[in-house]
Amino acid sequence: MDERDGMATMVETVRELAAGARQAARWLAGTSSRERDELLGAMADELLGATEAILAANSQDLAEAADRPAAFRDRLTLTPERVAQMAGALRQVADRPDPLGRGESWTRPNGLRIHRVRVPLGVVGLIYEARPNVTAEATALALKAGNAILLRGGSEAFRSNQAIVAALRQGARAAGAPAELVSLLPAGRESARALMTTPGVVDVLIPRGGPALIRSVVEEARVPVIETGAGNCHTYVHQDADLEMALRIAVNAKVQRPGVCNAMETLLVHREVAAAFLPRVGEALRAHGVTLRGCPRTRELLPWAEPATDEDWATEYLDLILAVRVVDDLDEALDHIRRYTTGHSEAIVTRSLEAARRFQEEVDAAAVYVNASTRFTDGGEFGFGAEVGISTQKLHARGPMGLEALTTTRYVVEGDGQIR
Amino acid sequence: MDERDGMATMVETVRELAAGARQAARWLAGTSSRERDELLGAMADELLGATEAILAANSQDLAEAADRPAAFRDRLTLTPERVAQMAGALRQVADRPDPLGRGESWTRPNGLRIHRVRVPLGVVGLIYEARPNVTAEATALALKAGNAILLRGGSEAFRSNQAIVAALRQGARAAGAPAELVSLLPAGRESARALMTTPGVVDVLIPRGGPALIRSVVEEARVPVIETGAGNCHTYVHQDADLEMALRIAVNAKVQRPGVCNAMETLLVHREVAAAFLPRVGEALRAHGVTLRGCPRTRELLPWAEPATDEDWATEYLDLILAVRVVDDLDEALDHIRRYTTGHSEAIVTRSLEAARRFQEEVDAAAVYVNASTRFTDGGEFGFGAEVGISTQKLHARGPMGLEALTTTRYVVEGDGQIR
Numbered sequence: 124m125d126e127r128d129g130m131a132t133m134v135e136t137v138r139e140l141a142a143g144a145r146q147a148a149r150w151l152a153g154t155s156s157r158e159r160d161e162l163l164g165a166m167a168d169e170l171l172g173a174t175e176a177i178l179a180a181n182s183q184d185l186a187e188a189a190d191r192p193a194a195f196r197d198r199l200t201l202t203p204e205r206v207a208q209m210a211g212a213l214r215q216v217a218d219r220p221d222p223l224g225r226g227e228s229w230t231r232p233n234g235l236r237i238h239r240v241r242v243p244l245g246v247v248g249l250i251y252e253a254r255p256n257v258t259a260e261a262t263a264l265a266l267k268a269g270n271a272i273l274l275r276g277g278s279e280a281f282r283s284n285q286a287i288v289a290a291l292r293q294g295a296r297a298a299g300a301p302a303e304l305v306s307l308l309p310a311g312r313e314s315a316r317a318l319m320t321t322p323g324v325v326d327v328l329i330p331r332g333g334p335a336l337i338r339s340v341v342e343e344a345r346v347p348v349i350e351t352g353a354g355n356c357h358t359y360v361h362q363d364a365d366l367e368m369a370l371r372i373a374v375n376a377k378v379q380r381p382g383v384c385n386a387m388e389t390l391l392v393h394r395e396v397a398a399a400f401l402p403r404v405g406e407a408l409r410a411h412g413v414t415l416r417g418c419p420r421t422r423e424l425l426p427w428a429e430p431a432t433d434e435d436w437a438t439e440y441l442d443l444i445l446a447v448r449v450v451d452d453l454d455e456a457l458d459h460i461r462r463y464t465t466g467h468s469e470a471i472v473t474r475s476l477e478a479a480r481r482f483q484e485e486v487d488a489a490a491v492y493v494n495a496s497t498r499f500t501d502g503g504e505f506g507f508g509a510e511v512g513i514s515t516q517k518l519h520a521r522g523p524m525g526l527e528a529l530t531t532t533r534y535v536v537e538g539d540g541q542i543r
Numbered sequence: 544m545d546e547r548d549g550m551a552t553m554v555e556t557v558r559e560l561a562a563g564a565r566q567a568a569r570w571l572a573g574t575s576s577r578e579r580d581e582l583l584g585a586m587a588d589e590l591l592g593a594t595e596a597i598l599a600a601n602s603q604d605l606a607e608a609a610d611r612p613a614a615f616r617d618r619l620t621l622t623p624e625r626v627a628q629m630a631g632a633l634r635q636v637a638d639r640p641d642p643l644g645r646g647e648s649w650t651r652p653n654g655l656r657i658h659r660v661r662v663p664l665g666v667v668g669l670i671y672e673a674r675p676n677v678t679a680e681a682t683a684l685a686l687k688a689g690n691a692i693l694l695r696g697g698s699e700a701f702r703s704n705q706a707i708v709a710a711l712r713q714g715a716r717a718a719g720a721p722a723e724l725v726s727l728l729p730a731g732r733e734s735a736r737a738l739m740t741t742p743g744v745v746d747v748l749i750p751r752g753g754p755a756l757i758r759s760v761v762e763e764a765r766v767p768v769i770e771t772g773a774g775n776c777h778t779y780v781h782q783d784a785d786l787e788m789a790l791r792i793a794v795n796a797k798v799q800r801p802g803v804c805n806a807m808e809t810l811l812v813h814r815e816v817a818a819a820f821l822p823r824v825g826e827a828l829r830a831h832g833v834t835l836r837g838c839p840r841t842r843e844l845l846p847w848a849e850p851a852t853d854e855d856w857a858t859e860y861l862d863l864i865l866a867v868r869v870v871d872d873l874d875e876a877l878d879h880i881r882r883y884t885t886g887h888s889e890a891i892v893t894r895s896l897e898a899a900r901r902f903q904e905e906v907d908a909a910a911v912y913v914n915a916s917t918r919f920t921d922g923g924e925f926g927f928g929a930e931v932g933i934s935t936q937k938l939h940a941r942g943p944m945g946l947e948a949l950t951t952t953r954y955v956v957e958g959d960g961q962i963r
Contacts, residue, residue, distance in 0.1 A: 149905070152904065153904065229926065231924070231925075231926060235915060235919060235924075237925060237926075244937055244938075245907065245937070326937055327937070327938060342765070345762070347936065347937070347938050349938070365960070368959075368960040371960060371962055372960065372962060375962035375963060376962075379962070379963050380963075479957075483955050484572070484573065485569070487665065487953075488953070489953065489954060490953075490954040490955075490956055491953060491954070491955050491956065492956045492957075492958065493955075493956070493957045493958065494957070494958045494959055494960055494961075495655060495956055495957070495958030495959075495960070495961040495962075496961065496962045496963060498962070498963045499655060499956060499961065499963065500954075504651070504655075504963070505651075505657060505954070506649065506651060506657075516767065517664055517665070517746055517747070517767070517951040518664075518747060518767050518769070518938060518939040518951070519938040519939040521951055521952055521953065521954075522952075522953075522954050531937040531938070531941055532941050532942075533907075533908070533909065533910075533911060533941065533942075534909060534910040534911070534920075534925070534941075534942050535903050535910075535911050535913075536910055536911070536912045536913070536915055536919060537899075537912075537913045537914070537915070538912070538913065538914045538915030539788075539914055539915075540785070540788040540791060540792065540914055540915070541914075541915040541916065541919065542791050542792060542795035542796075542799070542915075542916045542918070543795060543799050543800075543916060543918045543919065543924070
């Protein structure tokens with residue numbers, strides 16, 4: 124079968140799954156808040172009951188991933204505890220307030236009553252990578268907001284995802300709901316392309332994973348997309364910064380969890396404090412196994428740092444690597460950030476109210492920090508609970524996305540014969 | 544110069560204009576609400592002062608449009624009154640409440656203070672067609688919300704738009720603001736394509752015009768788009784409808800202004816009232832010069848109606864043409880709407896609370912009407928004042944877009960050294 128036939132067949136498969144999801148979403152839109160919460164509870168029960176089957180499938184995935192790096196295998200690995208955590212996540216989402224149904228109403232001079240009500244999007248599509256727990260969490264968030272979901276996970280976790288989705292669908296049946304509320308697409312390039320390029324299949328497509336995945340979705344998608352997670356995050360240490368604080372923040376932002384989108388990738392330091400700060404932060408980071416790539420002025424102070432190229436300023440390492448640049452002043456720091464930011468999270472460490480205000484006003488990012496680590500850009504840390512992802516776009520949702528990001532509004536207008 | 548060179552040059556032109564707009568937007572983001580309102584006032588003054596120049600340019604456009612239909616020429620025509628109306632629109636927008644700066648704040652257990660503030664999008668792009676008054680209105684809305692705007696109007700109105708933009712830029716200078724807050728792109732296909740396909744140039748692109756324009760933008764755009772205005776609107780007359788009311792509503796929705804997106808394009812009638820209703824509404828519509836295209840059951844009652852094809856059900860006529868179909872029941876009406884709706888505005892005429900509720904819950908459109916004309920889907924009629932357009936998409940903005948649709952949010956997080 125040549126590639127084009129393969130693609131055509133895949134588009135058909137996706138269309139069929141989407142038609143089922145669309146109908147299931149219509150059913151779900153007619154349920155009450157309590158019914159949706161009970162549905163999530165039933166799914167949690169089935170998930171726990173299926174623990175053995177899920178772990179068996181997971182061990183098959185792990186066997187095939189034998190030669191992958193440890194960090195990758197760790198993200199892929201499921202244990203009884205992690206399955207229980209997934210079930211717990213389903214229940215936590217069920218306990219959150221219902222995002223649907225709220226709204227404002229007003230009456231126009233001609234007597235028209237206008238209601239703006241919050242309603243589900245319909246069908247949510249998610250393209251994601253290794254971590255199988257995303258399968259359960261994303262399903263919980265989509266369903267809580269009244270949507271059906273089409274999941275396209277990574278091939279490395281395919282068997283695990285199949286087992287998890289089977290349990291979730293069994294939970295739906297047990298609750299008297301259509302199993303088509305959750306569907307898993309085949310893994311691989313073609314299913315992702317079909318999902319991205321077939322209009323009318325999903326109401327929103329959310330890519331969740333590494334920069335390459337997100338770029339390809341944003342570039343190829345012909346359906347509405349919420350761009351997430353590209354985080355080339357900066358921390359700027361101003362000349363008047365509390366250097367103890369700056370040290371704590373810089374080390375935390377880089378090493379506490381280097382593989383995530385809100386980790387720091389570039390450190391900018393005002394030249395007046397470079398000599399006092401860089402040697403200390405350099406040693407601290409080196410002690411955590413961080414490789415530095417520095418500008419010439421950085422390397423005068425830290426000769427052991429590798430030379431940084433323009434490419435380094437633009438790179439999201441997601442690793443124990445940090446680009447370091449000495450800047451003349453706040454303006455140069457702002458220019459650097461303006462040029463290289465991906466609009467995720469940016470931080471300044473300063474004692475100056477004026478510098479803080481300028482940074483807050485001029486940096487165009489989802490989250491702008493003063494004297495705190497960029498690692499806090501997270502639904503849980505912001506107090507939203509589990510998140511769908513972190514939007515780096517400006518339309519619809521920006522920053523950590525809670526349940527409301529999976530809804531839209533509709534105007535319901537009631538009259539008694541009004542005409543224009 | 545071959546086409547590719549032409550396109551490359553155009554992308555350069557757009558990039559340069561966009562760079563100026565980006566800088567101007569940064570300047571505007573630093574202004575106060577009062578300064579932005581005074582800027583709009585100064586633009587209104589200059590617009591009035593330039594009335595002669597604008598009318599002269601407009602008459603040149605009209606001379607070239609001599610062989611266009613009367614309706615087209617009317618939309619293109621400017622008069623002293625219409626220029627005064629444009630200036631008035633600028634002042635009205637200035638008088639609206641500032642959409643910026645508002646937001647919520649909360650403090651996390653670790654002491655982090657999180658502020659969610661409403662901020663400008665940055666640079667707004669608008670691709671639109673004949674009506675030159677849109678040039679002033681859209682500029683007012685974009686600037687009020689703190690954005691710069693790149694305008695790409697139709698070639699038929701190019702000279703008029705040039706004269707209007709010249710006056711607006713003069714107003715900016717008079718208010719001590721950068722003229723680059725408003726720029727007019729060359730007319731023609733290439734400038735539109737450059738705007739749609741060059742990432743990073745605009746933060747949002749809004750197409751405002753006919754179905755063909757909107758389709759091409761939605762299909763070709765590589766930048767964030769808000770889809771507007773495709774309106775294949777239905778009115779369904781239920782078996783228990785007040786037929787007097789149904790007649791008023793149907794005639795109004797079709798003929799009061801047939802060329803706009805919230806006009807009715809298909810009338811659905813329950814078979815039990817078809818014999819009583821169709822002859823009367825048919826005559827009334829015919830008296831207004833409306834051509835009917837009916838299903839077989841319609842044509843049994845209205846032999847003079849043309850036969851409707853499947854294509855008719857899917858067509859937005861924007862003209863004195865109406866597709867008419869007799870349906871067996873509410874379910875068949877809902878199925879028809881589900882299949883052919885563009886998600887703009889849909890109406891039911893009924894006395895039944897249950898039918899009304901099902902219609903409100905099951906029809907997936909920006910505006911769903913019970914016993915009123917679809918013509919009310921409009922920023923002014925909803926009480927929002929001037930509108931940017933009517934969004935038919937579900938993300939970011941849905942239905943008539945007020946000023947808030949031209950803004951986004953940013954999280955500003957303040958700490959005293961918090962780390963994870």
